[in-house]
Amino acid sequence: MARTTGSHSDITGPRVRSAALRLFARGGYAAVSMRAIAREVGVQAGALYNYTPDKQSLLFDLMRGHMDELLESVPKRGGTPLDQLQEFVAFHIRFHADRPDEVFIAYMELRNLSPENFAEIEGLRRAYEDRLEAILRAGVKSGDFAVADTKIGTLAIIAMLTGVNTWFRREGRLSLDEVVAQYWDMVRKAVLA
Amino acid sequence: MARTTGSHSDITGPRVRSAALRLFARGGYAAVSMRAIAREVGVQAGALYNYTPDKQSLLFDLMRGHMDELLESVPKRGGTPLDQLQEFVAFHIRFHADRPDEVFIAYMELRNLSPENFAEIEGLRRAYEDRLEAILRAGVKSGDFAVADTKIGTLAIIAMLTGVNTWFRREGRLSLDEVVAQYWDMVRKAVLA
C-alpha cells in the first residue's frame, strides 16, 4: 500500500492507532513490529514517530482510551438493585461485543505495559469492578440478593460475561439478544436470595 | 548461574521445560528468548536444541502436557447431575489453582501456536468442555436443571471458574475451600430449575 510523499497529519494519526489496534489484537503486542504497523498504514516506519513517542505509548493509549470509554458508558445508578444488575449485564455484553479488538488487547497485553502504565490501567479496571460491586452490595443490603462475598461475586460475574467475547460471532447461531437473555437469566438466578 | 561442561541429559530436559514454563507465563512466549531460557537453566543457548527442535515445540509440548493431564484428571461420570456438577466445579477450581503458569499459558498463548498445533490443543479443550456440557444436558433431561442452551451454559461456567486464577492467591483473604464453596453456590443456583 505505497503512498506518495505529503502532509496527512489529520488522517494519519487515527490510522496509526487503528492499524496498531488491529495488528496487536491479531498477533500480540510483542510479535508486531513498528514496520508492520507502518506497512498497514501505508507509510515508512520512521513516520510513525510523528504520532507516538514509542511503541509502548501506542499500546498504552489504546488501552486507556478503551477503559475511559468503558467508564463513561457504564450505566449510572438508578432503580432497584435487580434493575441495575440487569442493565449492567446487558451493557457489559453489548459494549464488549462491539469492541472485540480493544477488549482482547485490554486483557491480553496487560503484562506488556510498563509498571506505571499498568498501574493506571489497573486502577481504571478496578473502578469499573466497583460499579458492579456497589450494585451487589445494595442488593444484599435490601435483602434481594444472597451473595456471600460481593467481591468474589463481582469478579465471577465479570469473568463470565467477558467470556462471551471468546466465542460470540455476529454470524453465529445465536443473536446477541438471545445471548444477553441467557446470561441475564444465569446471573439473576445466581445472585437472587 | 554458570555451569561447568558435562553430561546432564536426565536432569536438563525437565529443567528446560520448567524454565520455559515459568518464563513464558511471566513474560509471554513472543517476548521470551531462547537465550533467556538457557540462562535460567544454566546452559548456553545452543544446548537447548538437544531437548527441543525449536521454540514452537517447547510451547506446544507444555500446552499439550497440560491439556492431557486435565483430561486424565477430570472426574468421570457418576451420581446425580447435581452431584456431578458439584464435583466438576470443585475439580476445575482446584486443578487450575494448582497450576497457575500452565493455565495462563494455555489461555494466553493459543495464538502463538502453529495452525496444526492450535488445532490439536483446540480439540483437547473442546473435549474438556464436552464433559461439562454432558452433565448440564443430563440435568436438563432429568428436569433438575433449567439451562436454555447447554453450550452457552458450559462456556459461561468455565469462564467464571477459570477467572478465579486471575485473582486467587494462597496467601490471600480467602481459603480455596471458601472460594470453592461460593462458586459452587453461584453455579448451583444459576442452573437449578
Place this chain on the structure above:
DNA sequence: GTCTATACGTGGATAGAC
C-alpha cells in the same frame, strides 16, 4: 551434551534530505 562462535534476519528508534 555442552561449549564457543557465528550466520543471518529483524527488532526499535534516529538523522538528515526533501
Place this chain on the structure above:
DNA sequence: GTCTATCCACGTATAGAC
C-alpha cells in the same frame, strides 16, 4: 510530514571443537 538510510542490539538456529 514523510522519506531513505542507518545504527546497534537482539532474535533463532546451526557448525564444529571438546
